[in-house]
Amino acid sequence: MTDTRFKSDAALKTDTLKGATGQSMQHESAVKHVTGAALYVDDLAEPRQLLHAAVGQSPVACGIIRTLDLSAVLAAPGVAAVLTLADIPGHIDIGPVFPGDPILADGAVKFHGQPLFAVAADTLDNARRAALLAHVEIEEAPPLLDPQEAIARNQTVRPVHTMQRGDAAAAIAKAPHVLEASLSVGGQEHYYLEGQVSMVAPTEDGGMQVWCSTQHPSEVQKLVAEVLHLPIGAVTVETRRMGGAFGGKETHAAQWACLAALLANKTRRPVKMRLPRAMDMMLTGKRHAFENRYRVGFDDSGLLLGADITVIGNCGCSPDLSDAIVDRAMFHADNAYFLPAATITGHRAFTNMVSATAFRGFGGPQGMLIIEKAMDDMARALGKDPLEVRKRNLYQGPDRNLTPYHQTVSSETLTKVIQELEISSDYWARRQQISDYNAGSPLLKKGLALTPVKFGISFTVQHLNQAGALIHVYTDGSIHLNHGGTEMGQGLNTKVAQVVAEELQVDLQHIHITATRTDKVPNTSPTAASSGADLNGQAARDAARTIRLRLAEYLVEQQGALRDSIRFANNQVQFENSSGAHCMSFAKLAEAAYMARVSLSATGYYRTPKIHYDRNTASGRPFFYYATGAAVSEVLVDTLTGEYRVLRVDILHDVGRSLNPALDKGQVEGGFIQGMGWLTTEELRWDEQGRLLTTGAATYKIPTAADIPPVFNVALMEDQPNEEATIYHSKAVGEPPFMLAISVWSALRDAISSVADYNINPPLDTPATPERVFWAIQAAQQAAATHRNGANTP
């Protein structure tokens, strides 16, 4: 590990330190996970007199509440209190960015199942049973469920937005070839294994202590304070870990914490609110479904000349985070490809559905899918291999490096990833084998596809790109670490602790990370946008460096150390002074510094540099850098039934200089399989009344162990430090690998088009369930037959 560019870091590296960055340390809670000792909110010791809460729901998706009679609810066994809007001392709207999310239905009902009231009882069963007893009369109105109809009727949650570079219409008009097509992209249920849960206890001085499974403790803190009309400082939120989140606990965890807090306020007793799975699936937001469209002009070589892309996000009944999510879909409608002239339009449709929210990728995957569809379609139209067309259109060199939002792309890594994967996956030889197989296999057809990912890293809402951390060193050398990020399984705590181990040169075991708490690190950003390690790692490093500097100052001032001689290494500090060379354990140094009255506690802070964006002109540098990767998927399709299997997947992903390769690989594999689920078997269905039909794992099918490819080769790019000065030149890894799964969808299309001699690429909306694949095959077979008949007719 001698990279001269990073001398200061490299100088600190030692081989003997256990748990420094770059080592594949196990997740800090791994042993607790496997023994059942890891505590989630519902597992915490229950305070005395705890009440359990449930919500009463609207039976219709759209209407005006005429009667809400809760007398039977209140009279039910075990009930301690009911809560309606009238009981709320503070704000009733908990919209995170824009208003629109009343904590309970405010006169009007906007989606099926919307909470109308809450109830607290002595047991969870009593609360849930009581919640069914309300007498509700609603003047029903027909629900709006189609996002395209919503746009036609100008029903939106936020205004339309456009990004533009060059004159796309003119470029397309002049192009030798023009194609246009549309694509429906399905949403996705998070299906975190731990459902939404909060427990709230009133404190002795009128505040609230909140234990919440959330990615955003600071926002929960602010909203609990606002609904109770309390100062933010009177509320403390604690999050030790989540049993999965994936974006679903960014804004959609707050409502349950707020309702529990309001009931706790009303009863002056602790209250726990945990949603049963079916209610969780009905009442919390999902990935946005999109209706996308492209019109592209290209030349004979498959080179894009102009692209006009429209994306319509189905935002559900409120803005929530949809402005930023549809923006991110637009930011990624180019994916890895240079669009010489582009117009990208993004609509935010209102529908009478639960408000759609953040989900790993945050709109990016939905945006990418449309340009990947265009790549496949252009290739088929020209009779070329889709990989050839993809490579032809990549961002490349100084003339083809500007995004539709005017950010410059450094394409070196992207090119390298694809080149290396093309070889390691044996793409071209397998392409030939697959053609041969398909020629001799009338019923089963194989498909192959390589798709790249270029994903922008940074919150596009600029102020969120900041983080804080808090480090205490105790006199025995043990270290307490807090940061503003939350642990949802991604291993953030482990990575940040590895950063501190590296900086202070102590073994990882000496660093104790405890729960994320709003009274330790204030005003934090959500753990989202893949930013956890980038932001909090830097903040923790800042705090560690402050302490290291103070310790060094102590050595200079009190021990006469020569400043340049001081070296922190392997749990020790070495220095020279007039009496010679010395070595001291970190623990001894901490104790000595304390005795010399040196502060051993420090905060750290970080804000992302270089980013700026002007939404009015849709130009700037919204992203600090791009994370990149590519995947090759091979599928086998049964043309009789539309069933299919993913046979082999090869992934090469760029995480810069990895903070922890094992954890990063886990993110890549897990993200890919989650993305595969989104594009294949995970189908959300609503009925014509706007009722969600898929309210459990019995009907909503996420991948199981048997769905993963029997050959699954996952590699991280080596010797590829991030060219930007991120934490140890690593790259964010949470979201980008999710989109590698587009290769599965593209491979399915490849297999389907084989039944029409690769001349036709029938539409394949997502999720590509066996049924959708079946109908696409039928369409391809019919088109091929028509094509043949047509060719035979003089």
Place this chain on the structure above:
Amino acid sequence: MIQFLLNDQTVTLHAVAPSMSVLQYLRTVLVQVGTKEGCAAGDCGACTVVLGEVLGEVWDELHPQGQQSALHSSPLHYKAVNACITPLASLHGKQLITIEHLQQGGSLHPVQQAMVDCHGSQCGFCTPGIVMSLLAWWLSVGQGTASADRHDIELALSGNLCRCTGYQPIIEAAQQTLASTDDHFRQQQADVVQQLQALQSDPMDDQGDTGSEGMQQNVQFFLPGSVSALARLLEAHPQARLVAGATDLGLEFTQQLAQPDTLIYTGRVQELTQVIDTPEQLIIGAAVTYSNAQPFLRKYFPAFADLLNRLGSLQIRNQGTLGGNVANASPIGDTPPVLLVLAAKLKLTGTQGSREIAIEDFFNGYRQTALRAGECIESIIIPKLSANTTLQVYKISKRFEDDISALCLAIWIQREPDAGGSDTESRRVQAIRIACGGMAAIPKRARATEQVLQGTLFSTADVERAKATLSQDFQPIDDVRASAAYRLAVAGNLLSRAQLELDQALAPEKLSLFSAVGAVAHD
């Protein structure tokens, strides 16, 4: 009174609410919170626990001419089940092992250690359930009742959803556990068997009409030991529900918050839990679980046994029963179409005695059956295949593992013997039965289609004609699992597949995804 072993400690409960699940008991009564609730519907596996059972008594009752069960080789049979839908009272006489019981003297169990070493957990919420599923599998591998290959690992994990890892490190962890061969469960097995036998010899246990008095009056959970006792209970408690694996009934408690008065558990009824294997037929007790029936089905009806691998998850197969699947009379149950084409009979028993009816006469309408008040299904009688007969079974679902059928098609054909030589008139279809699930309000035979194929050579042209007739037999509906048009089109194509398979026109790896994927996995 209910007695069971919580790992190695005897637990005696005098009052158990019938709807109380093992999970509720663990989390709210014992406050052992290592076992998680993910869905409370038996779909996610986060609450997986392991049950140890002595099966000897049951399997010793096998018909004298019958085959000994493979399960018989081990004194204790371990199985993973979903605690969320397992009635607490059904634990009577069993050993319950939870995530809290794996560590010994501060050391991780080999299964736990492998999960840590392979980075098999991320958020950790599904992990206790995954560890428990792997434990049951690992113990079974040691006893020779499960195999160590990847397919069996996938089956072992089929009921455990993980949303973080993508499963790859969990599969690697499973493979790593095979380096260890011993643990305290194995070492203490003889003691546990003795303890369990002491519980089972409890005189309260076999009286038939004893059970658990609930906390309220008239709220009871009965655990009869014989079919006559069961019949008496049904007569005395006409409102009582029968419960076997509770894989469906359990949802009424956890999802609809139902509070049943009286439940009668069939899992200890001797006649209902045995398999009798005669030269002509296989008689499977109605309360025999899918998992316990599977070795027998594997021997005589391999296509049926393969189907069971896709019925629910392993946890569900360890709990759910053939009798439950039939009595439930759901149009999307997976076993009725197969039983229909095999011309199975049901033995129905009540206080008036027993009667046998053809399974086809059992399904009267949507979730309506021919069961009379006070009657239960005692056993399912399946005639074995004779020479020149074949059974083929196909299931279509969105997801391969643990998914409910969009449609299920079974086809049984008896053909004329092959006359040999160039006699093209040989091999005609003498008799044919085709049945589908998911295509009508009940599991149903395709009579018109059968008629078309009767007496034919079952050629491609014959099947094409038959496909056109399917719409006379079935008018399926659109629902969350599939559209009517897809169901009908695919049912026809499955007839084509059956024909191609019988003709052996294509190599298996060009005919079936299963064969093709198997070839890749073993490359």
